[in-house]
Amino acid sequence: MSNPLRDMEKPDVIFCIGTNMTEAHPVAATRIKKAMARGAKLIVADPRVIGLAEMSDLYLQLRVGSDAALLLAMAHVIAREGLVDRAFMEDRTADGETFLEHVRDFTPEWASTITGVDPALIEEAALLYARAERGAIYYTLGITEHICGVDNVQSLCNLALMTGNVGREGTGINPMRGQNNIQGAGDCGAIPNNYPGFQPVTDPANQAKFEKAWGRKVELEKGITKVRALEAAGDTIRAMFIDGENTVVTDPDREHCEKALESLDFLVVADLFMTETAELADVVFPATAWGETDGTQTNTERRIQRLRAAVPPQGEAKPDWWIISELAKRMGFQGFDYQGPHQVFNELCELSVTYQGVNWDKVEDGAYQWPIPFDGHPGTPRLHEDGFINGRGIFKLIQYRDPAEVVDDDYPVWLTTGRRLASYHSRTQTGRSEGIDYLLPHETLEVHPDDVDGWGLRDGGWARMSSRRGSILIRVESTRRSPRGTVFASFAFNDTPVNLLTGGGYDPTTDTAELKVCPVRVEPAEAPERGSGERPQEVAAD
Amino acid sequence: MPQDPNGPTLFLDGQEVRFETGETLFQVAERYGKPIPTLCYDDRLEPFGGCRLCIVEVEGIRNPVASCTTKAEPGMRVTTKNGTLEMHRRVLLEMVASENREVDVDPLSGYASQELATLVDRYDARTGRFQGHRSGTSRPDDPNPFILRDYENCISCYRCVRVCAEQEGDYAISVKNRGFETQITVEFDGLLKESACTFCGQCVQTCPTGALADLKALARKEVPGDTKKTRTICPYCGVGCAVDMLTRGDTIVGIQPAMDGPANEGALCVKGQFAFDFIQHRDRLTTPFVRDEGGRLRPASWDEALDRAAEGLKAVVEEHGAHALYAVASGRAPNEAAFLMQKFVRAGLGTNYIDNCSRA
Numbered sequence A: 001m002s003n004p005l006r007d008m009e010k011p012d013v014i015f016c017i018g019t020n021m022t023e024a025h026p027v028a029a030t031r032i033k034k035a036m037a038r039g040a041k042l043i044v045a046d047p048r049v050i051g052l053a054e055m056s057d058l059y060l061q062l063r064v065g066s067d068a069a070l071l072l073a074m075a076h077v078i079a080r081e082g083l084v085d086r087a088f089m090e091d092r093t094a095d096g097e098t099f100l101e102h103v104r105d106f107t108p109e110w111a112s113t114i115t116g117v118d119p120a121l122i123e124e125a126a127l128l129y130a131r132a133e134r135g136a137i138y139y140t141l142g143i144t145e146h147i148c149g150v151d152n153v154q155s156l157c158n159l160a161l162m163t164g165n166v167g168r169e170g171t172g173i174n175p176m177r178g179q180n181n182i183q184g185a186g187d188c189g190a191i192p193n194n195y196p197g198f199q200p201v202t203d204p205a206n207q208a209k210f211e212k213a214w215g216r217k218v219e220l221e222k223g224i225t226k227v228r229a230l231e232a233a234g235d236t237i238r239a240m241f242i243d244g245e246n247t248v249v250t251d252p253d254r255e256h257c258e259k260a261l262e263s264l265d266f267l268v269v270a271d272l273f274m275t276e277t278a279e280l281a282d283v284v285f286p287a288t289a290w291g292e293t294d295g296t297q298t299n300t301e302r303r304i305q306r307l308r309a310a311v312p313p314q315g316e317a318k319p320d321w322w323i324i325s326e327l328a329k330r331m332g333f334q335g336f337d338y339q340g341p342h343q344v345f346n347e348l349c350e351l352s353v354t355y356q357g358v359n360w361d362k363v364e365d366g367a368y369q370w371p372i373p374f375d376g377h378p379g380t381p382r383l384h385e386d387g388f389i390n391g392r393g394i395f396k397l398i399q400y401r402d403p404a405e406v407v408d409d410d411y412p413v414w415l416t417t418g419r420r421l422a423s424y425h426s427r428t429q430t431g432r433s434e435g436i437d438y439l440l441p442h443e444t445l446e447v448h449p450d451d452v453d454g455w456g457l458r459d460g461g462w463a464r465m466s467s468r469r470g471s472i473l474i475r476v477e478s479t480r481r482s483p484r485g486t487v488f489a490s491f492a493f494n495d496t497p498v499n500l501l502t503g504g505g506y507d508p509t510t511d512t513a514e515l516k517v518c519p520v521r522v523e524p525a526e527a528p529e530r531g532s533g534e535r536p537q538e539v540a541a542d
Numbered sequence B: 001m002p003q004d005p006n007g008p009t010l011f012l013d014g015q016e017v018r019f020e021t022g023e024t025l026f027q028v029a030e031r032y033g034k035p036i037p038t039l040c041y042d043d044r045l046e047p048f049g050g051c052r053l054c055i056v057e058v059e060g061i062r063n064p065v066a067s068c069t070t071k072a073e074p075g076m077r078v079t080t081k082n083g084t085l086e087m088h089r090r091v092l093l094e095m096v097a098s099e100n101r102e103v104d105v106d107p108l109s110g111y112a113s114q115e116l117a118t119l120v121d122r123y124d125a126r127t128g129r130f131q132g133h134r135s136g137t138s139r140p141d142d143p144n145p146f147i148l149r150d151y152e153n154c155i156s157c158y159r160c161v162r163v164c165a166e167q168e169g170d171y172a173i174s175v176k177n178r179g180f181e182t183q184i185t186v187e188f189d190g191l192l193k194e195s196a197c198t199f200c201g202q203c204v205q206t207c208p209t210g211a212l213a214d215l216k217a218l219a220r221k222e223v224p225g226d227t228k229k230t231r232t233i234c235p236y237c238g239v240g241c242a243v244d245m246l247t248r249g250d251t252i253v254g255i256q257p258a259m260d261g262p263a264n265e266g267a268l269c270v271k272g273q274f275a276f277d278f279i280q281h282r283d284r285l286t287t288p289f290v291r292d293e294g295g296r297l298r299p300a301s302w303d304e305a306l307d308r309a310a311e312g313l314k315a316v317v318e319e320h321g322a323h324a325l326y327a328v329a330s331g332r333a334p335n336e337a338a339f340l341m342q343k344f345v346r347a348g349l350g351t352n353y354i355d356n357c358s359r360a
Helices: A005-009 A026-037 A051-055 A067-080 A086-092 A096-105 A108-115 A119-130 A149-163 A182-187 A204-214 A226-231 A254-262 A320-330 A341-351 A449-454 B025-031 B083-099 B115-122 B159-167 B202-206 B270-274 B302-320 B335-349
Strands: A013-017 A041-045 A058-060 A135-139 A172-175 A239-243 A266-271 A283-286 A295-298 A304-307 A413-418 A444-447 A462-466 A471-478 A486-490 A518-525 B009-012 B015-018 B055-058 B077-079 B147-149 B173-176 B183-186 B212-214 B227-233 B242-248 B251-257 B289-291 B297-299 B325-328
Touching (some): A005 A026, A013 A119, A026 A041, A026 B159, A041 A051, A058 A119, A067 A108, A067 A119, A096 A149, A119 A149, A135 A149, A149 A172, A182 A295, A182 B335, A226 A254, A226 B325, A239 A320, A239 B302, A239 B335, A266 B302, A283 B302, A295 A341, A295 B335, A320 B335, A341 B335, A444 A449, B009 B025, B025 B055, B055 B083, B083 B115, B147 B202, B159 B202, B251 B270, B302 B325, B325 B335
Parallel strands (some): A013 A135, A041 A058, A135 A172, A239 A266, A239 B325, A413 A486, A444 A471
Antiparallel strands (some): A413 A518, A444 A486, A462 A471, A462 A518, B009 B015, B055 B077, B147 B212, B227 B242, B242 B251, B289 B297
């Protein structure tokens, strides 16, 4: 997030797009509710009538995967109505004139043919956001999990730059990160292109820095993403070491993913449970869980906070840092002699430019938000207040692109996936917590009541849902949360493996999977013989 | 609170003190170390003035006023404690206590659950002078596994109603009837699951009597030992809510929100509040596993498993090169795990073949 969580109570106009915040980030959503109680207006763009949509002042029910068209048209209206922040654009941005010229073609009428949203509503949303003294944008994976995820994010940046809604209280471009430490994993350099602190591996100066730190040659060429590594599994990739990820269930195209991991010569997994992924491993290490582990994690507003162990580990479980270090030592690697997590964190801080000003003791109370570039720096709750890191905010010229797969006669329905309030990811944790089943006993496919009738389905009955990659059985829930022609399910339940179906394409820049769009066919089906507990084996590939 | 040296002052029990415009008498007294007893106050919520325990005397005003709803004004002469006020408070507490089935509830009930018992003890109000009718009808028919609805211990402070509306924005909890018949309920008098309730547990944590209580924690009340609190951060989404993990001995007995958590300021959701028992679940891996000759995973010692893993990975690297090994870090594990996973491939193998779960 460019702005701190507490800023969520400050905007005049809040624009939420591709974020089901009341379910996926409920505590953050409470701040939006407080802002609204204070008088802030809420614009929500989402294909589904989610909780935020019900609360909103203006709801744009766009077709899945059409965000870029909507955002181009909003920029068009803002430019046409002369609502651009000229001073901000001149002082702080680049390529603004080209951008304003670019958006002239993208009228709300044009966008309406792609998004299905009434042009008048697009106009209204653009005017509302652009006229705000403090306009803030919030988004989640509904923006990024598309083949045009980068385009979508840059389209949002364009809107914020043209209206000067950056670098001030109650404004900003704010991605809500989905996992407790997904921000930290990137901060720490667990990505193929950057060292800790987002220092590019392709920069010879960084190469020299880390060669000195680690006393060995390091590569100047970027690595490949996990998506490409799974594609190359069994071919050029022959072994994997996976820490705390149930890849088989959470990644797209489950059949492909299982085959990839099975084709490896050697697989090592560290996890809390014998997950579907761990079952494929040659060696499984038991890792300590939340409440058993001392460490740090970094939240969506870049705040570094301390995790503290409250109970001893179960059995012989060990912390990840210990497991990785012990394995490294037995591989003959140098520099893995740690006495505790504090030493690891302090080494991270020394090498990272964003964490440089803190250490284990200083993050005790969670008071710091990065960047903290030097000792004595107070941290940076709000980014871009005095300028952009790279000088100017650069406008990007975006074109709308169709999703990787679009509906056709064989697969005439849009499937989109996401989360539900009471479950988390593949339920390895919430599924083992008493009481959660009372709120969410099984997965359902959310279908508009007219489609339930039109497709010969029955509320509470079963459907067979098929994509180009596979087919699953799923219970039907008739609900007006889904628009006509679009259905929704989460990927939480292993007996309803929705990710057998997904995986039509990937963003060309980030390799992020298009999990939010998947054309499917939905047909009535008999209940699976052994009730809901078994994964229907007979319906593997289509 | 930053003090304007030229700001307004008032007299608090005879002492001249500064205050900020807009502060209530309750807040000023609290800040100057003269805490006033209350049952309906939660500093995250708008003042309510319901319990009347926080009354103070203000010179020139005939009757005592509720300090939580009275704004400080320059020159006010305020008395927070004297014989009359203390007697008034004691009688109020005697009456409140008499309406409840019990005053002493297990501290695992919730964060604020001891407030009534503490005040009743401080004011020696267990006299039973007003024993008679009890107010509130319990809802043992609600089968939800998280929130006890024992309204026989309710004192109608409305904190649950207000926290649900003001803090959560859910408006699930409401009130029916008036006076002695006042009853906390939800829409249509139904079950929580059928209401707008999201089971965030905020009502449980603000309830000063344990009428609304944490059923998951109470299910562990027989675990022996003193309850210890450890400050840590919720393991689910990226908001990073601070929590206190409640333990007795080596057993986790519950979770309470950290009221001063920088990201959450006391708020939690159903996952952070109630989905903690996976940690000590019987399915946890308690030993390493290695695949045996028959292709089955079997338990192994750390030494054997580490050696097997190192040999297996080394064999691949020796035969196919360093780029044949790929590492995936977790977005769920701490920074130290992610840092060492990338160091494993970079410092160990000299490659950048590392990613985490952010792309899917």
